[in-house]
Each structure stands twice: as structure tokens, then as C-alpha cells.
Amino acid sequence: MIAADKPVKPASLMTTNLVFISRSLRHSLRNTEALLMAIMLPVMLMLLFTYVFGGAIDSSGDYVNYVVPGIILLCAGFGSSSTAVDVSNDMTNGIIDRFRTMPIKSLSVVTGHVVASLARNLFATGVVFGVALLVGFRPNASFLEWVLAIAVITLFILTFTWLFAAIGLVAGSPAAASGYGFALLFLPYLSSAFVPTDTMPSWLQGVANHQPITPVIETIRGLLTGTPLNDSAWWAVGWCLLILAIAFLWSISSFRKKAGRR
Amino acid sequence: MKQSAIEISGLRKSFGKQTVLSGVDLTVPAGTVFALLGPNGAGKTTLINIMSTLVSPDEGKVNVGGYDVLTERDQVKQNISLTGQFAAVDEVLSAEENLRMIGRLSGLTAAQSRLRTMELLKAFDLVDAAKKRVKTFSGGMRRRLDLAISLVVSRPVIFLDEPTTGLDTISRRALWDIISQLARQGRTIFLTTQYLEEADQLADQIAVINGGRIVASGSAEQLKARVGGEVIELLNAHDEVIHTVPTTGSIQDISRTLNDLAHSVPPGTRVNIRRPSMDDVFVALTANKKEVLHV
Ligand SMILES: Nc1ncnc2c1ncn2[C@@H]1O[C@H](COP(=O)(O)OP(=O)(O)OP(=O)(O)O)[C@@H](O)[C@H]1O
Ligand SMILES: [Mg+2]
Numbered sequence: 001m002i003a004a005d006k007p008v009k010p011a012s013l014m015t016t017n018l019v020f021i022s023r024s025l026r027h028s029l030r031n032t033e034a035l036l037m038a039i040m041l042p043v044m045l046m047l048l049f050t051y052v053f054g055g056a057i058d059s060s061g062d063y064v065n066y067v068v069p070g071i072i073l074l075c076a077g078f079g080s081s082s083t084a085v086d087v088s089n090d091m092t093n094g095i096i097d098r099f100r101t102m103p104i105k106s107l108s109v110v111t112g113h114v115v116a117s118l119a120r121n122l123f124a125t126g127v128v129f130g131v132a133l134l135v136g137f138r139p140n141a142s143f144l145e146w147v148l149a150i151a152v153i154t155l156f157i158l159t160f161t162w163l164f165a166a167i168g169l170v171a172g173s174p175a176a177a178s179g180y181g182f183a184l185l186f187l188p189y190l191s192s193a194f195v196p197t198d199t200m201p202s203w204l205q206g207v208a209n210h211q212p213i214t215p216v217i218e219t220i221r222g223l224l225t226g227t228p229l230n231d232s233a234w235w236a237v238g239w240c241l242l243i244l245a246i247a248f249l250w251s252i253s254s255f256r257k258k259a260g261r262r
Numbered sequence: 263m264k265q266s267a268i269e270i271s272g273l274r275k276s277f278g279k280q281t282v283l284s285g286v287d288l289t290v291p292a293g294t295v296f297a298l299l300g301p302n303g304a305g306k307t308t309l310i311n312i313m314s315t316l317v318s319p320d321e322g323k324v325n326v327g328g329y330d331v332l333t334e335r336d337q338v339k340q341n342i343s344l345t346g347q348f349a350a351v352d353e354v355l356s357a358e359e360n361l362r363m364i365g366r367l368s369g370l371t372a373a374q375s376r377l378r379t380m381e382l383l384k385a386f387d388l389v390d391a392a393k394k395r396v397k398t399f400s401g402g403m404r405r406r407l408d409l410a411i412s413l414v415v416s417r418p419v420i421f422l423d424e425p426t427t428g429l430d431t432i433s434r435r436a437l438w439d440i441i442s443q444l445a446r447q448g449r450t451i452f453l454t455t456q457y458l459e460e461a462d463q464l465a466d467q468i469a470v471i472n473g474g475r476i477v478a479s480g481s482a483e484q485l486k487a488r489v490g491g492e493v494i495e496l497l498n499a500h501d502e503v504i505h506t507v508p509t510t511g512s513i514q515d516i517s518r519t520l521n522d523l524a525h526s527v528p529p530g531t532r533v534n535i536r537r538p539s540m541d542d543v544f545v546a547l548t549a550n551k552k553e554v555l556h557v
Contacts, residue, residue: 095348
């Protein structure tokens with residue numbers, strides 16, 4: 001009974017990924033507090049911006065249409081930031097050593113967290129859209145525009161999740177991972193998410209217009225509410241792919257370094 | 263001659279300026295139980311980590327299951343299972359989910375994995391706790407689960423880093439049975455322990471590591487013989503040893519010795535015949551580096 005039967009062939013990469021994805025999904029579902037926060041926080045922010053600040057920023061009552069894309073990105077950024085903590089937890093717990101002594105691609109443990117984050121965030125985004133419609137968000141997008149907008153949001157979540165995964169891999173502890181992650185979450189405030197950038201002082205406009213979040217927001221806003229797109233879609237996709245590639249390579253190399261040759 | 267499961271020669275490892283292993287040579291024949299003893303910080307865990315591909319050696323050759331740990335990592339991983347010094351379990355999942363996850367990752371089908379999980383839960387007395395999250399487990403339960411996880415699939419070489427630390431007597435005995443059973447099936451078991459009785463009971467071969475080197479190795483009997491043979495101890499009324507005389511252990515020798523002594527000792531003196539224990543071996547081989555604690 002202690003004896004296992006004959007030796008078995010190692011699991012395929014496909015199986016390994018599926019097992020780690022289902023593990024991370026279970027983790028997500030059991031961490032109800034984080035899940036609730038990931039949904040509640042953006043909803044609260046949206047209510048705050050539409051009902052409290054909205055009147056002061058734009059008294060026409062149209063502000064909700066302006067702010068929803070920004071809230072969506074804030075929601076995605078916040079939701080994916082918990083990946084840094086999840087990854088760091090795994091790396092500082094003995095379990096990574098077990099995975100690394102098994103004949104599998106142990107980086108899949110990170111892939112699992114990334115896919116779970118994607119699922120979690122798309123769900124939260126859906127909820128935020130729902131609440132947005134309730135408080136007066138009126139998109140005029142065609143079906144195709146919706147599909148494109150969701151594709152851009154998905155790409156954005158994927159990019160930021162890998163970035164946070166890399167942060168989780170280099171951070172010394174889950175608490176540090178959470179701290180670094182928090183710093184990144186200020187980016188949306190320095191973009192066109194909440195106010196048009198031309199209302200900012202000129203030095204800040206330079207930052208706000210040329211940071212990656214602004215074109216992503218402009219793209220989503222353009223697709224959903226028909227504001228001019230110009231070339232922001234190209235910038236959005238370009239930025240995301242660039243950051244995604246960097247974050248992915250950074251993850252692989254720090255995974256090797258951290259878990260590898262000590 | 264039996265094939266070797268582990269062959270190490272000239273192994274060196276430093277962390278920064280600190281040299282942890284300074285020339286370790288070691289051979290473990292396949293199908294035997296090998297116990298590594300040594301004081302805290304001697305490098306036992308480091309050695310196990312090197313053999314299980316987690317840490318790279320600085321110098322020397324390390325072969326496990328016939329494969330080189332540096333150049334043939336993947337093959338080594340297919341031949342080993344590691345139970346580290348600290349439990350490597352998923353706290354968020356239940357015991358059952360942990361076992362099934364590792365089963366799937368090891369290449370079992372979902373059905374095989376479920377079956378194997380049931381067997382192991384039973385063998386490690388975790389059936390009642392199967393559905394509970396590991397976060398709520400006691401230290402000993404966690405340890406048992408950790409051991410169960412490393413036996414999900416059959417691997418020829420099994421590393422156990424202080425496997426019985428934190429287990430109660432019953433669980434410890436049960437684990438000893440399991441280890442003997444695994445050895446009988448031809449698995450090679452490399453374990454470290456702080457319990458010398460454990461090494462004495464289980465191991466075919468014992469090595470003591472101290473100051474970065476193997477300072478002694480052999481069977482328990484050979485090691486005990488190194489620190490001296492049997493002795494006759496005379497104890498006073500307070501159980502304090504007042505005199506020791508070496509003996510061959512034969513009845514003639516003992517009776518002669520006792521006859522000689524009988525007239526010169528105070529009344530109430532008692533006799534004890536003692537063979538050296540693994541504790542004596544350990545202290546004799548590692549005492550040089552340890553400072554005596556004064557309380
Ligand atoms: N990753 C590391 N970085 C730096 N130093 C390390 C590292 N791992 C181990 N050491 C050092 O190497 C030495 C040996 O550690 P090791 O864990 O191998 O000892 P051990 O024999 O297993 O001790 P114990 O009986 O306490 O488990 C210690 O002094 C430890 O501080
Ligand atoms: Mg140790």
C-alpha cells in the first residue's frame with residue numbers, strides 16, 4: 001500500500017498548466033476577502049467619482065461616461081496587483097522547492113496565478129460595467145467595438161498581471177510585494193483617467209500624455225463612447241505588448257535566479 | 263557488487279564567504295538506508311538540496327540515480343522525491359487536494375490520482391482530516407501529509423530531511439515501518455536526523471558530518487566500536503558512575519573483573535554493563551567544535 005505502482009511518465013506541459021490554473025482558481029475563490037475587495041473597491045471609487053467629485057469636475061452630468069473607462073483600468077490594476085502577493089507567497093513557502101524537484105516546468109506555477117488573475121479580473125470588470133450602467137453609463141458601441149474594447153481590457157489585465165508576477169518574484173516577502181504593487185497603482189491617477197490631461201500643469205501633461213495608461217484609457221473610451229481614437233489604439237496595444245514582453249522575460253529570469261542556482 | 267544510487271566526490275559549496283561543504287565524498291549503494299548525522303548548521307540540508315537539484319555545487323561530482331545533478335537535472339528529478347526539513351504543503355488546499363494535485367503533476371490520471379490519495383490518507387492516518395484545509399493542521403499532521411505527498415509516485419531515491427522531527431512516538435514508529443518497507447522494495451533512502459536512535463534502528467550505513475566534511479561513516483556497530491567497546495560501570499547509591507572498566511562482554515571476563523572489584527568498593531555499589539550508544543559516537547565525533555553550554 002505504501003508502494004506506488006510502476007514508474008509513471010511525467011505530466012505534460014498542458015496537464016501541468018491546467019493543474020496549476022485550477023490550484024490558483026481555488027486559491028482565489030477561498031480568499032474571499034481579496035475577491036470582495038477587488039470588486040468593492042472599484043465600485044466604491046466609481047460611486048465616489050460620479051456622485052461626489054463628478055459635479056465639481058464636470059457639471060453637465062456627463063462625467064460618468066468619461067470616468068468609467070478609467071475606473072475599469074483602476075479595477076484591473078488593483079485586481080491584478082494581488083498576483084504579486086500570491087506569487088511571492090509561493091516563492092517564500094517551501095512548496096516551490098517541492099515543485100522544483102519534480103520533473104515539470106515549475107514556472108507553470110506562475111502561469112496558474114496569471115490565468116486565475118485574468119479570470120478574477122474579467123469577472124470584476126463585468127460587475128463594474130453592470131454597476132456603471134445602473135448609475136447612468138451610456139455606451140454607444142457597436143458589437144465589434146465591444147469585442148475590441150474587451151480585447152484591449154484583457155490585454156491590459158494580462159500585461160499588468162505579468163508585471164505584478166515579476167514583482168512578486170523579485171520581492172523579498174509577500175509584504176514587500178504588496179508595497180511595490182501599491183506604488184504602481186498611482187499610475188492611473190497621472191493619466192487621462194479622471195480628468196482630461198489638458199487641465200494639468202504643462203510638465204505633468206508631458207508625463208500624463210506619454211505614459212502607457214493614457215492611450216489604453218483613450219482607446220477604451222473611444223471604443224465605448226465614441227470619443228476620437230486618433231492613434232491611441234496603436235499606442236495602447238504597442239505599450240501593452242512591450243510591457244508584457246518585458247514583464248514576461250523579467251519573470252522567467254528572476255524565477256530562474258530566485259528558485260535556481262543558490 | 264551493488265550499483266550505487268548516490269555518488270559524491272570532492273563536493274564543495276560556499277555561501278558567500280562561508281564554506282559549508284569542504285570536500286565531501288560519499289557513496290550510497292542502491293536499496294539501502296543511509297543516515298546523515300551532524301550538529302545544527304553542519305550542512306545536512308545543503309547537501310540534500312544539492313542532491314535534489316535545488317542548489318548547485320561549486321565543485322565536485324554529484325551523481326544521483328546514475329545522473330549528474332548539474333547536467334542531467336531532468337533525469338535526476340525523475341528519480342528522486344524530496345521531503346524537505348520544513349513542510350512543503352499548500353496551506354489553502356485540503357489534504358486530499360494537495361495529494362491529488364501532486365498526483366496529477368506527477369503524471370497520474372485523475373482516477374489513479376484519486377485512488378492513490380485514498381491509500382496514502384489511510385497509510386498516514388489522515389482520513390478524518392482529508393477535507394480540512396491544511397492551514398488548520400497541527401505540526402505533526404502537516405508533517406505526515408508532507409511525507410505522504412512525497413510518496414505519491416514511486417521514485418528510486420528518496421530524500422528525507424529530518425522526517426520525524428515533530429512527530430509523536432506512534433507516528434514516528436509508523437514512519438520507521440514505512441521507511442523499512444520502502445527499503446525492502448529496493449528504494450534507496452537518504453535521511454538526516456537528530457535522533458540517533460533513529461539512525462541506529464533504520465540505517466544500513468551512517469555518516470557523521472562536521473566542519474564541512476564527513477568525519478566518520480560505517481554501520482552503527484562499526485561507529486560504536488570506534489568510540490570504544492563495552493564497559494562495566496560501578497554506580498554509587500546516588501546512581502553516579504564512580505568507576506568504569508573496559509570488558510570484552512564475556513561471562514568469564516565480567517565475573518573476573520567483578521571479583522577483583524568486590525572487595526575494594528563501598529557497600530551499596532551497583533553494577534551496570536553498558537555498550538556505547540550512538541549518542542556517545544555523536545558526541546565523540548562532533549564535540550571538538552561545540553562549546554560547552556554553562557547554564
Ligand atoms: N541559501 C543560503 N544562503 C546563505 N547561507 C546558507 C544558505 N543555506 C544554508 N546556509 C548556511 O549554511 C550552513 C549550513 O546550513 P544547513 O541548513 O545545510 O545546515 P543543517 O545541517 O541542515 O542544520 P540543521 O540541523 O539546523 O537543519 C548554515 O550556516 C547556514 O546558515
Ligand atoms: Mg537542516
